Amino acid sequence: MAQAITDKDGVKRYLITLNVNGDAHTILVKGNAILTNVLRDQLDLTGTKKGCELGDCGSCTVLLDGKPVDSCLVLAVEADGRQITTIEGVMENGRLDAIQQSMINHAAVQCGYCTPGMVLSAKALLTRNPHPNEQEVREAISGNLCRCTGYVHIVEAVLATAQGRVTPDDH
Amino acid sequence: MYVPDFEYHAPNTVAEACAILAELGDRATVLAGGTDVLHKMKVGKLAPEHLVSLKNLDELREIREEPGRVVIGALASHNQIYTSQLLQRRYLSLPMAAHTMASNQICNLGTVGGNIVNGVPSADLPPILIALDASIRLTSAKGERTMPLEDFFWGSAQTRMEPGEILTEISIPDQQTTGSTYLKFGLRRSGALAVAAAAVSVQVSGDTLHAVRIVLASAAPTVLRVADAERSLIGRRIDDELLAEAGQFAAQASRPRDSIRGSAEYRKNLVGVLTKRALKKAIDEGHA
Ligand SMILES: Cc1cc2nc3c(=O)[nH]c(=O)nc-3n(C[C@H](O)[C@H](O)[C@H](O)COP(=O)(O)OP(=O)(O)OC[C@H]3O[C@@H](n4cnc5c(N)ncnc54)[C@H](O)[C@@H]3O)c2cc1C
Ligand code: FES
Ligand code: FES
Numbered sequence: 001m002a003q004a005i006t007d008k009d010g011v012k013r014y015l016i017t018l019n020v021n022g023d024a025h026t027i028l029v030k031g032n033a034i035l036t037n038v039l040r041d042q043l044d045l046t047g048t049k050k051g052c053e054l055g056d057c058g059s060c061t062v063l064l065d066g067k068p069v070d071s072c073l074v075l076a077v078e079a080d081g082r083q084i085t086t087i088e089g090v091m092e093n094g095r096l097d098a099i100q101q102s103m104i105n106h107a108a109v110q111c112g113y114c115t116p117g118m119v120l121s122a123k124a125l126l127t128r129n130p131h132p133n134e135q136e137v138r139e140a141i142s143g144n145l146c147r148c149t150g151y152v153h154i155v156e157a158v159l160a161t162a163q164g165r166v167t168p169d170d171h
Numbered sequence: 172m173y174v175p176d177f178e179y180h181a182p183n184t185v186a187e188a189c190a191i192l193a194e195l196g197d198r199a200t201v202l203a204g205g206t207d208v209l210h211k212m213k214v215g216k217l218a219p220e221h222l223v224s225l226k227n228l229d230e231l232r233e234i235r236e237e238p239g240r241v242v243i244g245a246l247a248s249h250n251q252i253y254t255s256q257l258l259q260r261r262y263l264s265l266p267m268a269a270h271t272m273a274s275n276q277i278c279n280l281g282t283v284g285g286n287i288v289n290g291v292p293s294a295d296l297p298p299i300l301i302a303l304d305a306s307i308r309l310t311s312a313k314g315e316r317t318m319p320l321e322d323f324f325w326g327s328a329q330t331r332m333e334p335g336e337i338l339t340e341i342s343i344p345d346q347q348t349t350g351s352t353y354l355k356f357g358l359r360r361s362g363a364l365a366v367a368a369a370a371v372s373v374q375v376s377g378d379t380l381h382a383v384r385i386v387l388a389s390a391a392p393t394v395l396r397v398a399d400a401e402r403s404l405i406g407r408r409i410d411d412e413l414l415a416e417a418g419q420f421a422a423q424a425s426r427p428r429d430s431i432r433g434s435a436e437y438r439k440n441l442v443g444v445l446t447k448r449a450l451k452k453a454i455d456e457g458h459a
Contacts, residue, residue: 124275
C-alpha cells in the first residue's frame with residue numbers, strides 16, 4: 001500500500017506514483033482526493049474536464065491502463081502505480097492524433113467541453129476495434145454527453161478515422 | 172464535489188482485509204469499483220470513517236471454469252463479464268446482461284460484487300445470476316459461508332451481509348437448463364437503469380418445460396423470483412398463450428412503485444410483456 005505520511009497537524013497523506021502520459025509523478029494526496037482534481041490542480045493537466053462529477057457525463061474521462069473510466073469516481077490513491085492517459089497525452093511528436101484531426105475536419109467540436117473525453121473514448125474504441133461500425137461508435141461514446149453537436153459529426157469523425165479518411169490539413 | 176475524509180486501507184490479501192474489517196466493524200465500508208460508494212459520499216449519503224479498498228486482491232478479478240461450476244471473482248468488472256469468452260460460450264445471457272448496463276466508463280470500474288452487495292432492485296446482474304442458480308461465497312475473519320444468491324436479498328436494499336464480511340466469489344453450477352436470457356427495458360438504450368426487467372432460465376424437454384426460473388428487476392422493493400408464474404408453465408405444452416399467461420402471473424406478483432422511470436401500472440404491464448418475451452427467447456435461442 002502507498003506509504004502514509006502524517007503531518008504535524010495530524011493530517012494523513014499518501015505517497016503515490018501516477019504514470020500520466022508516460023511521465024511518472026510521485027505526489028502526496030489525501031485519501032479523499034479525487035483523480036480528476038489531482039490531475040487538474042496538482043499536475044496542471046486541465047484538459048480533463050469536470051461536468052456532473054457523478055459518473056453521468058463523461059467529460060472527466062481518462063484512460064486507466066488503456067481503458068476509459070470516469071476519473072470523477074476514482075480516488076487518486078486507487079490509481080497509485082497505474083498508467084493514465086489524459087487528453088494532453090494523445091498528441092504524438094507535436095502532431096494531433098488522427099481522431100483529433102478528424103474531429104476538426106468534421107466540425108465535430110463546438111464549445112469543446114465534451115471533446116477531451118470524447119476523443120479518449122473514441123481512441124480506446126479504435127485501439128480495441130480498429131474497424132467499428134456506426135452502432136459500435138455510438139455505443140463507445142454513449143457515456144460522453146455532448147450538449148452542442150447532436151453527435152452526428154462526432155460519429156462521422158470517428159468513422160472517418162477508422163476508415164483512414166483523415167486528411168491532415170484540410171481545415 | 173466534496174468527498175468527506177476517511178482513513179484509507181488497501182490490504183494485500185483477503186485474510187488481511189478480513190482482519191481489518193473485523194477490527195473496524197461497522198465503522199468501515201468496503202470499496203470495490205467505487206461507482207456507488209463515491210457517488211453516495213459525494214451526494215452526502217455516506218461518510219464512512221474508514222474505507223477498505225479491495226484493489227490489491229487480484230485473485231478476486233478472475234473468471235474461471237472449475238469442475239462442476241463457473242466461478243466469477245467478486246471484483247470482475249462489468250466489462251470483464253461482457254468480454255469474457257468463457258461466459259460468452261457457457262452463459263451468453265450474463266455478458267449480455269452486463270452489456271445493458273451503464274456507459275463504458277462505468278462498466279470498466281463497476282464490479283459484479285458491488286452490484287450484488289448494493290442490494291438495490293434495479294441492479295442488472297442479480298436477476299440473471301439467480302436465474303442461473305448462482306450462489307455466493309462470503310468470507311470474514313470468522314470463516315466462510317456460501318448461500319444461494321436468491322437468499323441474499325430480503326427487502327429494500329437489505330441483504331444478509333454481516334459486518335466484517337467480504338463477498339469473494341459468485342459460482343454458477345453446471346446445469347440442465349437449455350436457455351436463459353435477460354430482457355431489460357430502459358428509457359434509453361445505454362446508461363439507463365431498468366424501468367423493469369425479467370431474467371429467465373428454462374429447461375425445455377420435448378414440447379414442454381421441465382424447469383423454469385423467472386426473476387424480475389425493478390419490479391418490487393427487492394429482486395423478485397415469481398414462483399406462481401414458474402409453476403404455471405411446468406409440464407404444459409409450450410405455446411404463445413401459455414407464455415402470455417405466465418407473463419400475467421409475473422405481472423400480478425410484481426409490486427413496482429410509481430417513480431420517475433414509470434408509473435406502477437405501466438411497469439406492471441411491462442413485467443408481463445418482458446416475461447413473455449424473455450421466455451420465448453430463452454426457449455427458442457438457448458442461452459442468449
Ligand atoms: C452513472 C452510473 C450508472 C449506473 N448504471 C447502472 C446500471 O445500468 N445498472 C446497474 O445495475 N447499476 C448501475 N450503476 C450502479 C453501479 O455502477 C453498480 O451497482 C456497480 O456494480 C457497483 O459496483 P462497484 O464495484 O462500483 O461498487 P462500490 O461502489 O465499490 O460498492 C457498492 C457497495 O457494495 C459494497 N461492496 C462492493 N464490493 C464488495 C465486496 N466484494 N464485498 C463486500 N462488500 C462489497 C460496498 O461497500 C458498497 O456498499 C450505475 C452507477 C452510476 C454512477
Ligand atoms: S464529471 Fe465525471 S462523469 Fe461527469
Ligand atoms: S461540443 Fe459542446 S458539449 Fe460537446
